Amino acid sequence: MARVFNFSAGPAMLPQAVIERAQQELLEWNGSGMSVMEMSHRGKEYMSIAEKAEADLREVMNIPANYKVLFLQGGASSQFAMVPMNLLRGAGKADYLLTGDWSKKAIAEAKRYCQVNLAADTSEGNFTRAPAQSELTLSADAAYVHYCPNETIRGVEFPYIPEVGDKPLVADMSSTILSREIDVSRFGIIYAGAQKNIGPAGLTIVIVREDLIGETIAGTPTMFDYKTHADNGSMYNTPTTYSWYVAGLVFEWIKEQGGLGKIAEVNARKADKLYAAIDGSDFYANPVEVSARSWMNVPFTLANAELDAPFLAGAKERGLVTLKGHRSVGGMRASIYNAMPEEGVDALVAFMAEFEKSHA
Ligand SMILES: *Cc1c(COP(=O)(O)O)cnc(C)c1O
16 A cells, blocks of 8 residues: 555655654664664663664754753643743743743643733634734733744744843744744743654653753652753663664754755755635635644645545545544645645645636
């Protein structure tokens, strides 16, 4: 059976070259006599894999030396709690931008630990835009500012990095990390679950400025303290060794593609093609303000929801799968992360035109 173009929002496609490399090395890694899955995380072979992955990520994202890169577990969802636990530092308040389903979850969790000031709230327009910088109502006594640069479910992406003065800016980048170059120094913390643009599920990457590590609220579990992981090279307990290894292969693949600048060119082209297909037809629609449309997650509806099922069936016949939209939004969602080849988007656009012709 041939591999399909998988438009899943996550876990998502991995680059084929990465899977092939993992396959080659599956039984026996580099003369070690064993699979990476069977290695001690403290052995010299595995340490070399882990260190190379971190070095490559630092190079690819141009991460400054005063940031730690942590390879954790628990998903982005655990960061919803770890962020307030580590960053409140005696303050009772934090600023959150409410722009969709994921920031909403982050806010619900933060409310267990502090007062949340909604520095922006786009729920009124049903989360179809990013707030402008001038709309942000930041509070003087907030410990940090949290936002979600790309809301995965509704496909809304900030076209800018919020300016928040000297407060640490915290970003849930789960569905947009590595999609383009960013200035890491603008952030206090960047976190992301791996299963969208980094590698296999299970791994969570946290990039944290060193001065933000070391002061937690009372009762913080050892495993929820960034210092625990920063002091132990993310090996205080057994890390997700295999996911970390595959993530390392993805970072190498990004370097081979020419780095994030080149990756971004392809991503922009893929997104442009898909939005052009949607906008160029009365049959398909996307409600997101043009300036805030996501490069990574493209939701769209058909003129008639009764055609959703035949659309999905026809797409599947052509090897275009997992296009069903999130249950809260309906319609379709095409997630086109780094590993989705441009041919996958071309095939989807061609099918959309064909389907419209036969059903409009
Ligand atoms: C997928 C996703 C999450 C949840 O990630 P888990 O790793 O499943 O906890 C959180 N935030 C965003 C923006 C996401 O896309």
